[in-house]
Amino acid sequence: MIEDKNQQRTSLENLGEFGLIDHLTKNFDIKHKSTVKGIGDDAAVLDFKSKKIVVTTDLLIENVHFDLSYMPLKHLGYKAIMVNLSDVFAMNANATQVTVSIAVSNRFSLEALEDLYAGIETAAKIYNIDVVGGDTTSSTTGLIISVTAIGELNEEDIVYRNGAKPNDLLVVTGDLGAAYMGLQVLEREKEVFKVNPQNQPDLDLYSYIIERQLKPEARQDIVKLLKDLDVKPTSMIDISDGLSSEIIHICKQSKVGCDLYENKIPLDPQVISTCEEFKIDSTTIALNGGEDYELLMTISQEDFPKIKANPNLTVIGFITEESRGMHLVTRGESRIPLIAKGWNSLSDQE
Numbered sequence: 116m117i118e119d120k121n122q123q124r125t126s127l128e129n130l131g132e133f134g135l136i137d138h139l140t141k142n143f144d145i146k147h148k149s150t151v152k153g154i155g156d157d158a159a160v161l162d163f164k165s166k167k168i169v170v171t172t173d174l175l176i177e178n179v180h181f182d183l184s185y186m187p188l189k190h191l192g193y194k195a196i197m198v199n200l201s202d203v204f205a206m207n208a209n210a211t212q213v214t215v216s217i218a219v220s221n222r223f224s225l226e227a228l229e230d231l232y233a234g235i236e237t238a239a240k241i242y243n244i245d246v247v248g249g250d251t252t253s254s255t256t257g258l259i260i261s262v263t264a265i266g267e268l269n270e271e272d273i274v275y276r277n278g279a280k281p282n283d284l285l286v287v288t289g290d291l292g293a294a295y296m297g298l299q300v301l302e303r304e305k306e307v308f309k310v311n312p313q314n315q316p317d318l319d320l321y322s323y324i325i326e327r328q329l330k331p332e333a334r335q336d337i338v339k340l341l342k343d344l345d346v347k348p349t350s351m352i353d354i355s356d357g358l359s360s361e362i363i364h365i366c367k368q369s370k371v372g373c374d375l376y377e378n379k380i381p382l383d384p385q386v387i388s389t390c391e392e393f394k395i396d397s398t399t400i401a402l403n404g405g406e407d408y409e410l411l412m413t414i415s416q417e418d419f420p421k422i423k424a425n426p427n428l429t430v431i432g433f434i435t436e437e438s439r440g441m442h443l444v445t446r447g448e449s450r451i452p453l454i455a456k457g458w459n460s461l462s463d464q465e
């Protein structure tokens with residue numbers, strides 16, 4: 116589907132590992148004072164003075180987490196950084212550094228890796244983070260990308276998953292389900308392309324949901340917004356596996372229950388229309404779709420006046436005593452127990 120317009124193809128074998136790292140990272144500059152030494156020695160040296168540090172890591176594997184037949188390498192590099200930054204922001208921290216390691220087979224050319232690193236560089240520039248290390252090695256099969264992200268914050272600003280209290284409001288950023296529906300469209304077009312390679316798909320109708328799948332943005336702006344509004348959530352988590360399983364993580368770790376209102380779940384019109392086209396229930400997609408990289412948080416009732424007019428934040432329910440359990444209150448006002456499905460299991464559903 117995505118044609119390789121770059122006809123030049125330089126084999127990786129001619130470069131060797133050291134030449135390759137140097138080549139791929141030569142444009143990366145250092146932006147943070149906390150980076151004392153970046154790439155170029157045995158290890159990076161970081162100095163955070165009296166701040167607390169958060170560290171998170173994610174592994175992305177070809178044909179498990181991404182499909183290169185519709186995922187351009189530049190987007191993949193960008194997304195690999197976003198997936199990790201999202202976890203840093205979910206701690207209410209400021210992301211500062213990342214390390215990036217890749218394993219590649221000789222099916223990839225130098226030009227392909229340059230595209231991947233161009234995406235990483237763009238993410239580092241926009242999100243103001245330093246790339247301070249990494250490794251490249253060979254793989255006998257597909258592409259593997261491992262990113263570790265580091266963030267800093269003051270101890271009193273840390274937000275864990277376990278601080279939700281009964282009567283807190285359940286709040287979500289952005290809208291949900293778009294990344295999963297974008298994936299459904301891309302998978303469908305891939306099958307069409309297999310049958311008829313001349314077919315040029317018209318994807319204009321799906322531009323928002325495809326962008327949410329191929330080029331997600333981690334919510335750095337929300338960490339700043341919460342600070343500006345003087346709101347510290349009582350708990351927070353990023354939505355990587357779907358709203359349902361993230362709510363369950365917060366409730367179980369905080370030892371509370373919740374009522375989530377179906378009619379409050381924010382959905383983009385393109386998600387609604389694409390769900391209708393695919394004959395899938397949009398609430399199911401928002402609950403279990405995954406890869407939205409929005410933030411789910413709980414906020415004390417006292418802070419409601421500070422957030423209520425903000426278009427980035429939607430109240431979708433409230434926290435209850437643990438003994439009340441975790442429920443979805445449907446449009447028809449029945450209470451259905453919330454279950455964690457995760458987006459992989461969606462393929463098994465009827």
Ligand SMILES: [Mg+2]
Pocket residue numbers: 201202205352353354355
């Ligand atoms: Mg997470």
